[in-house]
Amino acid sequence: MKLQHQLNIAFTTLLVLIMGIASIVIYSLILDLLIEDERRQLEQSGEIIVNLMTDQYGSMNIQNFNEVLEQQDLQLFLYDRNQDAVLFSTMSEDIAEGFYRTNDFSDDTEALWEFGGSNFVTSRILFYPESLGLELILLTPMSDISAVQQDFIFLIAVVFLIGAAIAVAISYFLTNRLVTPLTRLKWQMKKIEKRQFDQIEEIDATGEIEEVGQSVYEMAQELQRYIHSQQAFFQNASHELKTPLMTIQGYAEGIKDGIFDENDKEKGLEVMVTEVSRLKSIINEMTLLAKLDSAPEVYDEVEVDLGLLLERVSDRALPIANERGITLIHHADEGLSIMADEEKLLQAMLNLVFNGVRHAHTTVRVEARRSGSAVQLRVEDDGEGVPADMAPHIFHRFVKGKNGETGLGLAIARAVVEQSGGTIQLGNSTLGGAEFVVSFRK
The missing domain is CATH 3.30.565.10 (Histidine kinase-like ATPase, C-terminal domain)
Structure with missing residues (x-):
């Protein structure tokens, strides 16, 4: 698999994981926030009702309270803590009894009640003075909150999907900018492998890739110079060795064929000895230079x-x-x-x-x-x-x-x-x- 695809898959996987974790956290936070917000609204509505009824308490009896509560478009109970009894409810008698059987009305720490397989958010407001023991309990079904939550989650999901699409597009663009110089660098290396040094080009990139590309370019130039120097070395070496060998061969063949007199023969032998010494010197220096270049341990x-x-x-x-x-x-x-x-x-x-x-x-x-x-x-x-x-x-x-x-x-x-x-x-x-x-x- 190509590096660009690997990077895109890795980035997308990371994005999905982050979005999944964020969704779970946001879902939980939204639910808590919506419940808390609903409780505040219930509490505000309940306080208005309680204040209204408390102001008129001296001239009203329970029947008067019931008449006021019946006018409210709310799900509520008028609960007497002293008698542990429900005095009034805006819901039907069967439903009110069902709530009373399945939930502990005296437990004022319970924020959620359950009835009929559904959950309800509760808010409790005391009447003053507290010695009356009267308490107004307001309820909202969780289904109403869940509907709001689902709408919010839908909007968040739309935002996430749009953000993910943009992020993937940016990922593709950035990885393309990252991988394209590497691909070009690969082709430059292929040219080096084929010794096409004249076709080597500098890579247009940034950061570490630019440094690597520049190093490859400089390496190619150095390899080209090295190969040229090696070619020149062998050409020069063959020339330097060929000249004394030809001289030695010429004199040796002349002496063998007897075409030289005694004086020329002596002169030829001296030249041959001189050229042999020169050959020996060249070979010794070439050997030393080869050792210096290839064997650091000789130092x-x-x-x-x-x-x-x-x-x-x-x-x-x-x-x-x-x-x-x-x-x-x-x-x-x-x-x-x-x-x-x-x-x-x-x-x-x-x-x-x-x-x-x-x-x-x-x-x-x-x-x-x-x-x-x-x-x-x-x-x-x-x-x-x-x-x-x-x-x-x-x-x-x-x-x-x-x-x-x-x-x-x-x-x-x-x-x-x-x-x-x-x-x-x-x-x-x-x-x-x-x-x-x-x-x-x-």
């Missing part, structure tokens, strides 16, 4: 002293810097440390420094400093910087600059930093070249 976090870390970076990068005539400067504030995998963070920093050495003219500077609540590692050079068209893609795999090697070094550096809970950004150095800023929150 062994410890407290890393950044001063000692930069010493190790400088010791390993210094030979290459000296070979290229580059001055390598490093500095770390005292007492700086972070939680990270020390060996992998060392690899990331070496990749950044080697990148700087390859592109610098004279100087590469490495620093570790506090910056507010963060710790920053900076690698700067005085080279030509990163071209503007390459800057957005500098951390992607197989993106190489003019002097780049495998194109995986910066991608590995970013993966290590992000896995360690940090961020890495590219900027412009005060030395004139590129600046890589690695930040960790303390």
Whole structure:
């Protein structure tokens, strides 16, 4: 069953339950109110009669009372409490005797009397002085009240039915507004399943559904970028692996067929060894990058002293810097440390420094400093910087600059930093070249 139908059924069921309970309560309240109202009316009528008769009591006897009561269009008794006797009734003698037999006239707490299978509302008014013991008892059949009650209930039922119809219509409208975005969201998910990323649209909704729809839209965009990056990765990987393999194959076939002299043969062997080393380096870096992306458990976090870390970076990068005539400067504030995998963070920093050495003219500077609540590692050079068209893609795999090697070094550096809970950004150095800023929150 569709969600919209489920919501409508649930809302309608709840509405019926509420209306049923309300009807029972209202029915009971109306009956009590009508009985109480009828008693007040009887009491008012009785007081008028009693006051009239009491004012003239001194000059009237019981017969005079009877004559006055006979003129009233009411069902009533003139009851003598002292004698426990009915002195007069506007009803027939048989009915009056029947009332007297089935009800206790002396019990003034009984509000309802019964006779002939029907109930009657009673109201009692004493004559003054009370020593007379005379009491006027007025009655109204419950059937009269029930008729009024039924009319009132009918009106309430009409109001409830109209309200229920309006409520169901509003329910359908609201659930439709709720379910329609979910249905559209379902179709967007189907498009993601079929990888139709170009057809993904944002969902027009409100509240949490809008947030979910936006998350799905962003997820689709991210999946599209990821798939494109994976495709680019495999294309670039095949290209990077194919080039040295073709070189090795060419020299190997030439040596096998004997088309090279001794000098060319030696040169070919050197090229083959160089290309094999390059292949090994590419494969090692691809393997490391795959592990970084897919196996978080390879990270062994410890407290890393950044001063000692930069010493190790400088010791390993210094030979290459000296070979290229580059001055390598490093500095770390005292007492700086972070939680990270020390060996992998060392690899990331070496990749950044080697990148700087390859592109610098004279100087590469490495620093570790506090910056507010963060710790920053900076690698700067005085080279030509990163071209503007390459800057957005500098951390992607197989993106190489003019002097780049495998194109995986910066991608590995970013993966290590992000896995360690940090961020890495590219900027412009005060030395004139590129600046890589690695930040960790303390």
